[in-house]
Amino acid sequence: MFTKWWTEDSSRNWTMKPLAALLVCSTLLLASGCSLLPKEQEEESLPTINPPKLSKKPEYTVKTETLETKVRGSGRLMALQEEKLFFSEDMSAKRISAILVKNGDSVEKGQPIAELDVSDLASDLKRKKLQTRKDELTMIETLRKADEMSPEQIEQAKIDFELKREELTKLETQVGKAQLLAPFSGTIVTVTAKKGDTVKSGESVATLADLNELTVAASISADDAKKVAIGMDVQVDINSAGQHKGKVKQLPNPQAGNNNNNGGFPGQGGQGEQDTIDNYLVVQLSEFPKGLNRGTPLSVTIITQRKENATTIPLAALRSYSGRNYVQVIDAQGNKKEVDVEIGQQTSTDAEIVKGLTAGQKVVGR
Numbered sequence: 001m002f003t004k005w006w007t008e009d010s011s012r013n014w015t016m017k018p019l020a021a022l023l024v025c026s027t028l029l030l031a032s033g034c035s036l037l038p039k040e041q042e043e044e045s046l047p048t049i050n051p052p053k054l055s056k057k058p059e060y061t062v063k064t065e066t067l068e069t070k071v072r073g074s075g076r077l078m079a080l081q082e083e084k085l086f087f088s089e090d091m092s093a094k095r096i097s098a099i100l101v102k103n104g105d106s107v108e109k110g111q112p113i114a115e116l117d118v119s120d121l122a123s124d125l126k127r128k129k130l131q132t133r134k135d136e137l138t139m140i141e142t143l144r145k146a147d148e149m150s151p152e153q154i155e156q157a158k159i160d161f162e163l164k165r166e167e168l169t170k171l172e173t174q175v176g177k178a179q180l181l182a183p184f185s186g187t188i189v190t191v192t193a194k195k196g197d198t199v200k201s202g203e204s205v206a207t208l209a210d211l212n213e214l215t216v217a218a219s220i221s222a223d224d225a226k227k228v229a230i231g232m233d234v235q236v237d238i239n240s241a242g243q244h245k246g247k248v249k250q251l252p253n254p255q256a257g258n259n260n261n262n263g264g265f266p267g268q269g270g271q272g273e274q275d276t277i278d279n280y281l282v283v284q285l286s287e288f289p290k291g292l293n294r295g296t297p298l299s300v301t302i303i304t305q306r307k308e309n310a311t312t313i314p315l316a317a318l319r320s321y322s323g324r325n326y327v328q329v330i331d332a333q334g335n336k337k338e339v340d341v342e343i344g345q346q347t348s349t350d351a352e353i354v355k356g357l358t359a360g361q362k363v364v365g366r
Contacts, residue, residue, distance in 0.1 A: 057364050057365050057366070058316070058364075058365035059330065059362050059363070059364055059365065060313060060314050060316070060317050060362070060363050060364075060365060061360065061361070061362060061363075062311060062312070062313055062353070062357045062358065062359050062360060062361045062362075062363060063311070063312050063313075063359060064309055064310065064311055064312070064359040065309075065310060065312055066306065066307065066308050066309070066310065067305075067306070067307045067310040067312055067345055067347065067350060067352050068303050068305065068306050068307075068347065069303070069304050069305035069306075069345060069346070069347050070301050070302060070303055070304065070347070071220060071224040071227055071228060071301075071302045071304050072220075072224075072299065072300065072301050072302070073218040073219055073220035073221075073224070073281065073299070073300050073302070074218060074219060074297070074298070074299045074300070075216065075217050075218030075219055075280060075281075075297075075298055075299075075300065076217065076294075076295050076296060076297050076298060077214045077215070077216065077217070077238070077292055077293070077294055077295060077296045077298065078209075078214065078215060078216075078217035078277060078280070078294065078295075079186070079209035079210050079211055079213060079214055079215075079277075079294055080210065080213040080214070080215050080277055081184060081186065081209065081210040081213065081277075082189075082207065082208070082209040082210070082276065082277060083183060083184075083207070083208055083209075083276065084204035084206075084207050085113055085114075085180055085182075085183075085204055085205050085206045085207065085208055086180075086202070086203070086204050086205065087114075087116065087177065087180055087199045087205065088177045089201050090174070090177070091116055091174075091177050091178065091199055092199050092200060092201050093198060093199065094116040094117060094118065094178070094198070094199050095116065095117045095196060095197065095198055095199070096114055096115070096116060096117070096193055096194070096195055096196065096197045096198075096199065096205070097115050097116060097117040097195065098114060098115045098195060099113075099114050099191060099193060099194060099195055099205075100112050100113055100114060100115065101113050101114075101188045101191065101206065102188065102191060103188055103189065103190060103191055104187065104188065104189075105187070105188045106185075106186070106187050106188075107182045107185065107186065107187070107188060107208065108182065108185050109182055109183065109184050109185045110181050110182060111181065111182045112179050112180065112181055112182075113180040113181065113182055113188075113205065113206055113208075114179075114180045114193065114205050114206070115178060115179050115180070116177075116178040116179075116199065117178075118174075118175055118178040121171065121174060121175050121178070122175060124171060125168075125171050125172060125175050128167065128168045128171050129168065131164070132164060132165060132168045135161055135164050135165075136161075138161075139157065139158075139161045142154070142157045180205060182208055183208070184208070184210065185210070186208045186209050186210040186211065187208070187209055187210070187211050188206055188207070188208060189207050189208070189209045189211075189294060190206060190207040191205070191206045192204055192205060192206065192207075193205040193206070209294060211293075211294055214288070214292065214294055215249075215277070215282055215283070215284070216236050216238075216246065216282065216283035216284075216285060216298060216300065217277060217280035217281070217282055217283075218280060218281045218283065218298070218299075218300040219252075219280060219281070220252070220281055220300075220302075222254070225251065225252055225254070225281070227304045228248060228251060228281065228302055228304060229248065229251075230247075230248050230249065230250070230251065231247055231248060232247065232248045232302055232303060232304060233245070233246075233247060233302070233303045233306075234246045234247060234248055234283045234300055234301065234302050234303070235300070235301045235303075236283055236285060236298055236299070236300050236301075237298060237299045237300075237301075238289065238292065238296060238297075238298040239296055239297045239298060240296070241289045241292060241296070242289075244285050244286065244287065244289065245285070245286050246283040246284050246285040246286055247283065247284055248281065248282075248283060248284075248302065249282045249283060249284040250277075250278075250280075250281065250282035251281060252278075252279055252280050252281050253278045253279055281300070281302075283300060305345055307344070307345050307352060310344070310345065310352045311352065311353045311354075311357060311358065311359060312350045312351065312352055312353065313327065313350065313351055313353060313357065313363055314349060314350055314351075314365065315346070315348075315349060315350060315351055316365040316366055317363040317364065317365050317366070318341075318343065318351050319366065324340065325340065325341050325342070325343055326338050326339060326340045326341060327339055327341055327356070327357065327363045327364075328363060328364040329357070329361055329362065329363055329364075330361075330362040330363070330364060336364060339356055339357065340356055341353050341354075341355065341356030341357055342354045342355035342356060
């Protein structure tokens with residue numbers, strides 16, 4: 001009986017062993033299979049995309065203010081009396097024998113500035129004077145014998161004598177031009193020639209200025225000069241001396257041709273140009289600052305138009321089309337509507353509204 005139980009139990013164990021083995025293999029197979037599958041990809045983190053905002057056009061408030069139209073220029077302090085000194089053109093090709101002044105020298109009217117070598121002319125002049133003296137003696141002798149001569153012969157002798165004297169006068173004048181004299185009392189501010197130089201037409205030797213009378217001289221464009229009138233208010237900004245008020249005293253000579261077209265400053269004209277105060281806009285300061293020198297740089301602002309209590313808007317809010325001027329006005333509800341306007345004075349930044357708007361309204365910029 002024991003034998004039977006063992007036999008039955010043994011046969012049951014042999015039956016269960018294959019099932020158990022099969023179960024373990026299946027478990028291992030599933031486990032290894034999971035490890036062979038590819039990993040799932042992680043979701044990519046995308047940046048948040050915000051929809052573009054529509055740009056809002058600027059808004060401006062209609063104002064009431066003083067509106068000024070201005071013209072600007074630049075220049076320097078210049079002497080009221082200032083002149084470049086030249087030898088006369090008929091002395092061209094002569095050499096300078098002496099420069100008698102230097103920068104900063106004070107000179108009196110008529111004082112020699114420079115001299116030319118005219119030794120050849122001086123020799124001719126000496127001979128001409130001797131010949132003229134001889135002709136005078138001959139003429140005296142002729143007049144003593146006038147009763148022996150016809151009226152025509154006497155007249156001819158007088159004409160010949162006068163012609164010879166005229167030649168002497170011309171030669172004396174030419175020799176006199178060999179000395180360059182100061183046309184007025186002042187200070188030598190520049191010397192541009194030296195001993196031994198050959199005189200050339202249009203080249204100055206020195207510049208003379210009366211430094212006791214300085215003034216504001218400025219260059220402006222030809223178009224701006226048409227807008228300026230004598231007596232207009234001016235603000236002058238002088239380097240190292242601050243801002244000063246003044247009025248237009250003199251307008252530039254329209255024939256000067258240097259009104260800011262060459263970028264020059266007063267006192268710095270070309271070598272062949274006679275630079276004078278007449279070429280510039282002159283400003284009379286209310287009070288001239290002390291201690292300033294000729295040539296100090298400055299700028300000027302001329303008020304050509306001024307309107308008190310003007311209704312204004314920025315030019316950026318003004319719209320034009322086919323001769324029509326209008327603006328976009330924002331009402332109390334935020335709605336926009338077009339309004340025709342009449343414009344008056346304009347500056348580089350603002351426009352006066354003569355009709356169509358009132359102060360406090362809101363307008364839309366372009």
